[in-house]
Amino acid sequence: MTPLPFVRTAALGAFFAVGIVLHPQLVAEEMLHRRADDRPVIIAAQVQKFGVQRYDSKRLILFTDIPEKQAHELVGLVDQVWPQWEAQLGPIPPARDGRPFQLTGYVMRDPQVFAEAGLVQRAPSNLLHGVHKNYEFWMDDQPWDYYRRHLLLHEATHCVMMCGEDTNYPPVWFLEGMAEFFGTHDPQPKFQSGVIPPSAEAAHGFGRIEMLRNEAIAGNALTARQVTRLGAREFSESRSTPYAWSWALCTYLARHPATRNEFRQLCRERNGTRFQVAFERLQVAHPEVLGAEWEIYRDHLVYGYDLERQAIQFTKSQPLSGSVACEVDAARGWQGVGVTVTAGQPLKITASGRITLATTTKPWISEPSGISIRYANQQPIGRLQGAIQRTTPAADRPAGHWEFFDLGPACSLAAPATGTLFLRINDRSDSLSDNQGSYQVTVSTAP
DSSP states (O other): OOOOOOOOHHHHHHHHHHHHHOOSSSEEEEEOOOOOOOOOOOOHHHHHTTTOOOEEESSSSEEEEEEEHHHHHHHTTTHHHHHHHHHHHOOOBBBBOOOOOOOEEEESSSHHHHHHHSSSSSSSOOOSEEEEEEEEEEEEEEESSSHHHHHHHHHHHHHHHTTBBBBOOOHHHHHHHHHHHHHHHHHHSOOOOSOOSOOOOOGGGHHHHHHHHHHHTTOOOOOHHHHTOOOOOHHHOOOOHHHHHHHHHHHHHHHOOTHHHHHHHHHOOOOOOHHHHHHHHHHHHOTTTTHHHHHHHHHHHHOOOOOOHHHHOOOOEEEEEEEEEEETTSSOOOOOEEEOTTTTTTEEEEOOOOOEOOOSSOOOEEEEEEEEEEEEEEEEEEEEEEEEEEEEEEESSSSTTTEEEOTTTTTEEEEESSSSOOOOEOOOTTTTOOBBBBBEEEEEEOO
């Protein structure tokens, strides 16, 4: 389904309202406390006259006019995501008065009812979909249960990430990306946030993956660095794609085996100046993950994308001389051969062996030529494929780090570029976990 337009949220509202600028000092005073809780006292009996009901949990007071069953599903979400917030963002700063952390949320099926009850007077006037201010957030009801939960988690995450006394916040792409990260969830069997949804049907209204696919088709795919340059203007001008890009990058950094530990530490840096310095260090430390590998993730992202198995292990390689033998694992994505080649160098690549694909149904047995009854990436699944990570990226296309080519059981070819050779067994990006076996491959310089 096509999602509702995603609008400016409270992170942007705060930027526009107070004119945030980065502090000039390189080292700011450590933030030890969160700002004072300024929520108004609302008498439940008074708002019930307007059809607005109150629901309580430890971390959230919810005022809403949606049906009771849906309200009960929402009110416990902040309590459920709380340990995952603290695991990724670090302990939530304490209040100076010792008051426990709690939010007030307003989920509105009929905003006019809330206006008559006096519950939206504190909300910014630009509310179209969701917005937050300090310890309160307001959001429109949604036609899909999943997206209603997603939006509540998104707005609540803003409240948590921007509750400190230090208003020198990290950049907007990060604030919005992490709100999207925690909003993207799997409710069963045990609540988990920060996931890549397993299917479009399981995430009605989300739509971020479709947005990115459409951007790629239109030739508007972004590099990781371009995503980090998305600012308040871009988020205010588009109600969809900047959120999709920021979600994709934050999810990638938070889940990728090479960056997740460093990114977790980065997420705990609430001061914007120090965040920028630390993020630059992360980019310098992982140029291939944020360069060449980002292109593969970006261009092949699907529901259920297996980031753990798709992660590329970049190792030092030597120029190809003679021949080299390797195994290509069916349960992983692109795998380095350990050799570099030069453009035009004659290559001969042969493969043998049998692998098992899709063991959840009747096992499909494949050899390097692939199984032609099912395709992925316009090639039979199980087919051996090759790629060269270019030493010098091409500037004339979005995926400039790579040259891809088909191989099968035996192939002689001239290397299409200078760079490092990678191989993989073709399959969907969400279907690696039940694959078994490997191909035995020999790469040699052709006579």
